[in-house]
Ligand SMILES: [Fe+2]
């Protein structure tokens with residue numbers, strides 16, 4: 001397709017969902033604001049599995065706007081049907097967990113995620129929230145201590161549940177789009193890149209089993225950033241040449257960490273090592289170009305750039321989806337795969353318009 005008509009088609013698609021996109025941005029910002037209670041996070045009662053031992057304390061919501069959450073159930077007690085019914089009859093639909101018990105909650109969530117996602121009695125909003133939470137919680141832990149062990153298995157299982165859910169529930173991507181974090185942290189960015197990459201691969205009709213492998217690479221793509229000095233990763237401005245040189249090592253560091261942990265999937269390793277390669281050959285770390293840049297990398301690169309542009313950092317505002325796609329189309333045409341980018345735009349139009 002000639003560039004002009006390609007551009008025109010992007011324009012018309014983007015125009016249609018521009019307004020909807022803005023609403024989506026607002027609602028995800030609103031969601032973050034309403035959940036703030038210092039030292040705690042909330043979970044829907046529906047997502048607590050009956051008769052499972054819960055190894056974290058549960059608190060009831062505060063009675064007044066300025067009150068503290070009230071301890072309701074100590075850890076190590078199973079959550080019975082009776083207990084749940086009592087809460088429901090008192091119109092309590094969510095409980096709180098202390099931030100300090102996020103670790104046990106994370107494990108509980110990972111153990112039960114498959115059941116939660118498959119449970120149609122749990123609302124779609126709640127299911128995608130738990131999916132997002134469990135994935136970002138895992139990546140957060142991995143970034144803090146990438147060599148703690150078990151991360152290859154844990155992320156593999158998590159990705160399996162998540163991709164199965166994305167394939168089974170046609171509207172899951174729209175719901176996920178609404179809650180993707182607006183503020184940039186490496187762990188939220190990693191989950192967003194997972195969401196956009198797997199959605200694009202699904203849109204391109206790849207098999208679920210392949211997308212699981214691709215998705216694990218996308219979720220872990222920036223794990224090498226754990227080896228970069230925080231003053232470089234948190235830098236608010238332009239990086240000095242030595243800092244930039246260090247930053248450019250993160251894909252190779254990630255690749256090495258995963259290899260050390262016994263991860264051997266060529267698709268995932270390719271994404272982790274090459275997500276900053278460009279079709280022009282001017283990317284890093286290996287300076288691959290043209291046909292040497294695989295389709296897996298081409299998909300994850302589009303997702304990676306798109307999320308970096310549409311999230312907010314301390315030194316820059318988030319770009320609106322429309323502006324980000326326009327910029328990618330105008331300024332990165334030679335670096336990105338044109339056909340895949342067009343599919344990405346059409347996917348975003350289809351799911352948000
Ligand atoms: Fe990266």
Ligand SMILES: [Fe+2]
Nearest residue numbers: 189221222304
């Ligand atoms: Fe990234």
